[in-house]
Amino acid sequence: MPASSPSGSPDGSVEQQQAQMTEGAAVADEVMAALERNGVSFVGLPGKKDAKKEGSGRGGRLQLPSTVRIDIPASNPGRAALKVWEELVNVLRKDGADPAAAFVHRKKVQHAEKNIRDAFMALYRGLELLKKFSSLNVKAFTKILKKFVKVSEQQRATDLFSQKVKRSSFSTSDKVLQLSDEVEALFLKHFAGNDRMVAMKYLNPQQPKNTHMITFLVGLFTGTFVSLFIIYAILAHVSGIFASTGNTAYMEVVYHVFSMFALISLHCFLYGCNLFMWKSTRINQNFIFDFAPNTALTHRDAFLMSASIMCTVVAALVINLFLRNAGASYANAVPGGLIVLSAGLLLCPFNVFYRSTRYCFMRIMRNIMFSPFYKVLMADFFMADQLTSQIPLLRHMEFAACYFMAGSFRANPYETCTTSQQYKHLAYVISFLPYYWRAMQCLRRYIEEHDINQLANAGKYVSAMVAAAVRFKYNVTPTPFWMWMVLISSSGATVYQLYWDFVKDWGFFTPKSKNLWLRDDLILKNKFTYYISMMLNLVLRLAWAQSVMKIRINKNETRLLDFSLASLEIIRRGHWNFYRLENEHLNNVGKFRAVKTVPLPFRELETD
Template identity: 45%
Template structure:
């Protein structure tokens, strides 16, 4: 769209990436925010489709009302309609900019999306994969609250220390919320398992803190700390994914390195999913390596990595619900009738 409207030029004085892109930054932030959000929701629709196909009782686990439950077709329709609206807003914005309308008026258009699209809730585990979306939301809020859209000072929110620090704080919130949930369950139930799970989110926060410090002061010491903390957190998370959340890697299982009961017929899918989850968990290496792709803006690379994490969460969701379903079935929590503690006898006996 920028090419078509003549706003993108590769000359040294290019007005697109450093001027027009910031002009569209709040649109891009909305686009990134809603793209990640609806990608997540789309993957939830894929999860519903697969859960139904594998006969996993997700409605019972989520305690969904049968008459109000969204079907996978409903989810896909919502995603399609919503992303069409987002792209439409972006197109209108670009069109008005090229026709010379006042920036102060044009910049207010993306803000209208916030009045239309809202979320009822998002589970804390899902939010842990939506940190980039939350940071973009923080930038958008700063952009409009401070009135930067009127002065076209696109870098103010990036330069202002208190807003930059707030962006870092936002990054920690999902892990903090999830850790507090684990702490609450530990206090209520007294099971050490919840305390160990809390440690997983604490390790994630420590790794994120090391990355923040490394971004501010790129020294070899902080780099080593990032590698150590991130590696430890990744191993912790992988163990919890495979063993606790997915119930795999059981040593005495009749299915090697899996579990006795499997909802999917093809075992190689489980092995492939574990390998893919491992690869996607290592996305933090981008922070250390800083690999770039020729002619690809770093913001696009950031969006790509954020999308990979959302995809990983969609993969995690399926196996987490499969394991929960099997545990419920094994403990007779997924059926209406429970076997009695004695044998039934007929009238003759």
């Protein structure tokens, strides 16, 4: 793209930029006029009467100052590259070029438009909350006065109070209504193409109504899963595959693939439980995670995902076992086909099976894997915390990739992916990755926010990496020295994690709290629940102790123990999730934070 040419690029030509500035000036003029009509004043800006007017038949429109530029923070690699490209183009065309006509890439303009649209949406939401606040206060005063009349039987005093309330500013003022109408009209004109339905989808998004079909499907898949699981258990018992003398190759292959899907399904189920509890306790998780209410998952959706995954997995288990008993050579292709089907569904571009959620998940995973190059949002580090509890899942994925992508299922040499030195080293790296990603996110937040707590949080994940490295070394070299090193490093990391769980993430152990060992504000009514949760979190944090015990059991029992411990860690994480968002919600309430802050994409250049 010949962007360095003043007239050769449609994205950065002087004519187009002047048109964009003219259109932006018109929007700015309308917004400022609407705000001024509703009593909003501007500091440090010229009044409308003193503002410069454009020539060439464009009189009456506000001329934006030449010192104002579109400013989109370079919060990810793409925006950073865009900024470098703009700087390079502007340097090449600096001689003789008008500073007011600097090159601005089309993508940057699109980001600016999106920011302005989000700012309108946040403003509209704030105005809606003010309207609700006003009506609730009027209703509250009315009920209080009715109660007062009932108790005191002083109707005259009540009438005086009632008249005072009705004449008060919050009851009689219509500025909020007027400003809300103005914002709606501006949004309708500039961001919705005068289509009111489109505008209200943005300004007042509504969660889709719950249908009985989802509940029916959850029940159907759950019942099918139970039936298929019983069939599989009977077939497995008859085949003797779980006996100590059973088919080791079957367990080595099937265990990894189907455990992977079982852990995913369990996590989805617990997330559904989280969503149900958050809704029951009026915790606004969509606002905390910045999810759109009209596309965000509900607890029924999460339960449907969990049930459908497990139903499909157990059906594949039954088919695989039937083929094995029939002597089919392609029986092991069934787990591989399940993986391909799942990957295809995740990447499917069609609007089926929660496309917005799937794309959001992939976007968050991209942000995590490329930490610290992407700005860290609440959803990003919350998902990264989930990954620290899914290390067994990542190891199962590693085995599946090795086994199927290398074509091992044809000759069935499963030992290739379990005994090779490269495999062991890769397992070591995978044990590190979630903690590394999370530590990098903490460092990124420390650089941006200068919050020393982020450095301390990064230290927690570094201690977890050290403990994982020592445990890996102990598995390779099980000597008394390394056993003691495991005890020391893992105990230190566990104490660090427990402190952060209870004090930082859950907000407990607040000094001089009216609730012993807890915090002042609690959402759950029964305080005993919090104490039980603390004990449960403590016990499940000590699951690493089984790696030191070296219990003598056969391979199948070892697999079952590993799966059980992985499931317990996911249960601990699902349990942790509720209290983490409870604390975040209470912090938002304490800071009166009900609308997200959207910085406008402009900055004023420094002038001599």
